[in-house]
Amino acid sequence: MTYCCAIKVNEGLVFAGDTRTSAGVDDVRTYNKVHVLEFPGDRIFVLLSAGNLATTQAVLAQIRRDLEEPVVPMSLRLARYMYDAAEYIGKLSVNAQNTITPPAQLSSVDLRTTFILGGQIQGEEPSIYMIYPEGNCIASSPETPFLQIGEHKYGKPILDRVIGPNLSLEDAARCALVSIDSTLRSNISVGPPLDLAIVPKDALAVSHKLRLDLDTPFFARLRESWGRQLAASFGNLPKFDWESPPAQGSLLGDRPPGS
Amino acid sequence: MTYCCAIKVNEGLVFAGDTRTSAGVDDVRTYNKVHVLEFPGDRIFVLLSAGNLATTQAVLAQIRRDLEEPVVPMSLRLARYMYDAAEYIGKLSVNAQNTITPPAQLSSVDLRTTFILGGQIQGEEPSIYMIYPEGNCIASSPETPFLQIGEHKYGKPILDRVIGPNLSLEDAARCALVSIDSTLRSNISVGPPLDLAIVPKDALAVSHKLRLDLDTPFFARLRESWGRQLAASFGNLPKFDWESPPAQGSLLGDRPPGS
Numbered sequence: 001m002t003y004c005c006a007i008k009v010n011e012g013l014v015f016a017g018d019t020r021t022s023a024g025v026d027d028v029r030t031y032n033k034v035h036v037l038e039f040p041g042d043r044i045f046v047l048l049s050a051g052n053l054a055t056t057q058a059v060l061a062q063i064r065r066d067l068e069e070p071v072v073p074m075s076l077r078l079a080r081y082m083y084d085a086a087e088y089i090g091k092l093s094v095n096a097q098n099t100i101t102p103p104a105q106l107s108s109v110d111l112r113t114t115f116i117l118g119g120q121i122q123g124e125e126p127s128i129y130m131i132y133p134e135g136n137c138i139a140s141s142p143e144t145p146f147l148q149i150g151e152h153k154y155g156k157p158i159l160d161r162v163i164g165p166n167l168s169l170e171d172a173a174r175c176a177l178v179s180i181d182s183t184l185r186s187n188i189s190v191g192p193p194l195d196l197a198i199v200p201k202d203a204l205a206v207s208h209k210l211r212l213d214l215d216t217p218f219f220a221r222l223r224e225s226w227g228r229q230l231a232a233s234f235g236n237l238p239k240f241d242w243e244s245p246p247a248q249g250s251l252l253g254d255r256p257p258g259s
Numbered sequence: 260m261t262y263c264c265a266i267k268v269n270e271g272l273v274f275a276g277d278t279r280t281s282a283g284v285d286d287v288r289t290y291n292k293v294h295v296l297e298f299p300g301d302r303i304f305v306l307l308s309a310g311n312l313a314t315t316q317a318v319l320a321q322i323r324r325d326l327e328e329p330v331v332p333m334s335l336r337l338a339r340y341m342y343d344a345a346e347y348i349g350k351l352s353v354n355a356q357n358t359i360t361p362p363a364q365l366s367s368v369d370l371r372t373t374f375i376l377g378g379q380i381q382g383e384e385p386s387i388y389m390i391y392p393e394g395n396c397i398a399s400s401p402e403t404p405f406l407q408i409g410e411h412k413y414g415k416p417i418l419d420r421v422i423g424p425n426l427s428l429e430d431a432a433r434c435a436l437v438s439i440d441s442t443l444r445s446n447i448s449v450g451p452p453l454d455l456a457i458v459p460k461d462a463l464a465v466s467h468k469l470r471l472d473l474d475t476p477f478f479a480r481l482r483e484s485w486g487r488q489l490a491a492s493f494g495n496l497p498k499f500d501w502e503s504p505p506a507q508g509s510l511l512g513d514r515p516p517g518s
Contacts, residue, residue: 153412157441161489174496182416208501221497229495230420233488237433238480242467 001189002150004033004048005159005176006116006128008140011169012200013118013126015046016176018150018184020191021053034195035060036206037076043121044204045076045085046197050150051113051133058096059089059113082127083139086117090135097133114149119199126201154186155179169198169207177212177219178226194219260448261309261409262439263292265375265387266431267399269424271459272377272385274305275435277409277443279450280312293454294319295465296335302380303463304335304344305456309409310372310392317355318348318372341386342398345376349394356392373408378458385460413445414438428457428466436471436478437485453478 004017017033031053037045047063049056066075079085097111112133120126130147131137140147146159155178162175173196184190193213200207212219263276276292292315294306306322308315325334338344356370371392379385389406390396399406405418414437421434432455443449452472459466471478 151412153410153445154416156445157413157416158489160445161441161486162493170499170502171493173499174493178496182420186412186415186419208499218497218499225496226492227420229488229492230417233485233492234421234430234433236488237437237484238477240429240432240467240477243429 001187002033002050003148003152003155003180003183003187003190004050004116004150005146005148005152005155005179006046006048006118006140007146007159007163007172007176008118008126008128008165009145009163009167009169009172010165010201012198012203013046013120013128014169014172014176015048015116015118015195015197015199016173016180017048017195018180018190019193019195020189022189023053025188028191030191030193032195034197034209036197036209037063037119038205039077041122041204043076043079043119044199044206045117045119046199046206047089048116048118048149049113050115052097052109052111054100055093055096055111055113056115058099059092059115062092062096063089079121082117082119082121082124082129083137085119085121086129086131086137086139087135089115089117090131090137093131093133094135116147116149120201120204122204126199151183151187151190154183158182169200173198174222177222181223181226260446261292262407262411262414262442262446262449263307263309263375263409264405264407264411264414264418264435264438265305265307265377265399266405266418266422266435267377267385267387267424268404268422268426268428268431269460270428271457271462272305272379272387273428273431273435274307274375274377274454274456274458275432275439276307276454277439277449278452278454279448281448282312284447287450289450289452291454293456293468295456295468296322296378297464298336300381300463302335302338302378303458303465304376304378305458305465306348307375307377307408308372309374311356311368311370313359314352314355314370314372315374317358318351318374321351321355322348338380341376341378341380341383341388342396344378344380345388345390345396345398346394348374348376349390349396352390352392353394375406375408379460379463381463385458410442410446410449413442413449417441428459432457433481436481440482440485 007014019030021031022028035047066072115131118128128140129137196210198208266273278289280290281287296304374390377387387399388396455469457467
């Protein structure tokens with residue numbers, strides 16, 4: 001399994017993903033799932049993937065093949081709108097699954113992959129799309145400023161609570177990392193290291209791409225800080241009315257942190 | 260769907276659940292899923308349920324029927340060990356499903372229910388069991404001090420981070436409420452009000468049973484406090500090295516809360 005998320009804020013886009021791939025608990029590998037395709041000054045795409053690894057790699061291979069061919073009906077370089085690019089990835093995904101469908105129907109192998117495509121084409125707004133295994137897609141919206149694929153439930157509450165359009169790119173990135181950290185603590189099918197990519201609006205390029213392992217100093221400090229602050233927050237929650245000492249005045253905000 | 264959890268700490272047991280039952284988005288009802296069965300001074304059981312509501316009610320009806328019959332091979336009053344009580348519930352659950360299996364096989368209705376049975380029988384330790392729809396069961400353990408049923412993923416990270424054997428019953432209860440609050444914010448199949456039951460070790464009774472709605476003052480304060488503290492915690496997370504102003508000394512612990 002996998003967990004990846006993409007976030008859209010006013011300042012731009014944030015992408016994050018884990019790197020664990022498992023065809024079974026005895027068949028675990030590490031793969032990059034945050035694929036950056038840059039066309040400097042013209043367009044930038046980041047593709048996240050969750051699902052069948054062979055389908056993912058078939059799609060990536062075809063994307064690159066179409067970029068190198070001199071004459072093709074469509075490629076990421078030719079897409080006029082982000083929606084066209086998302087639709088194109090969807091078609092490649094369906095084709096990759098159909099190519100090997102007959103034998104797969106005889107087995108229980110799941111060939112499906114779900115993608116998130118985000119980025120910006122010059123003259124358009126930055127945007128993020130979720131591309132379903134069936135090839136169709138949905139965009140994010142002001143009310144739905146993030147998209148998730150894979151094991152998305154563990155890390156959704158913190159995104160629901162924190163993400164909003166005015167968040168800075170760096171705060172959105174920290175929120176994505178906390179969301180993945182919560183997930184990998186609760187589900188062994190999601191594992192480190194993590195990949196993070198930040199795409200500022202109108203930069204048409206990735207400003208920062210980081211690989212963070214558990215012992216990478218920044219990520220280790222972030223995990224420690226978040227865990228310590230969560231624990232301290234519990235000490236500040238309101239007391240039940242039967243707890244002693246009896247509440248004096250407001251139950252909130254009049255205790256030092258960590259008390 | 261549903262979300263219920265049971266937590267075992269050294270001081271006793273905590274049970275919590277939502278009340279939303281849905282046979283579809285256009286068929287939503289409110290039902291208690293935290294069922295208390297007290298035998299004062301002798302034994303106490305709390306039964307949580309997630310799954311088919313008819314199966315749940317059939318099991319509860321049979322539990323009560325067996326308690327009223329003068330001669331029965333097994334009932335919650337007769338169980339020698341908590342394990343026997345869990346196995347008994349498992350048999351009732353399988354029976355309830357089998358009774359109506361033939362017509363159900365013709366439809367797509369899922370008759371399965373998963374239960375958590377917790378409590379204490381005099382002379383035994385308090386314990387919690389998860390009872391699968393197949394009738395078998397597993398207990399909690401020192402390494403697995405909580406059990407969850409239903410939509411369990413959203414609320415698992417906070418339990419994973421916080422729950423330990425030395426936590427007070429009240430802190431465990433607050434953690435259960437935060438866990439459910441996170442879930443109902445992220446999944447509409449889980450909804451208020453919430454039920455909470457606390458069973459102190461060796462009390463052989465429920466010490467506190469609360470129903471908390473979003474506008475219940477204590478729960479409203481808890482939600483507000485948790486959300487505010489989470490947001491403040493983000494302000495205290497370490498900065499990326501490219502963020503200005505440049506970091507001075509340690510990135511952690513030298514900022515006032517909420518900065």
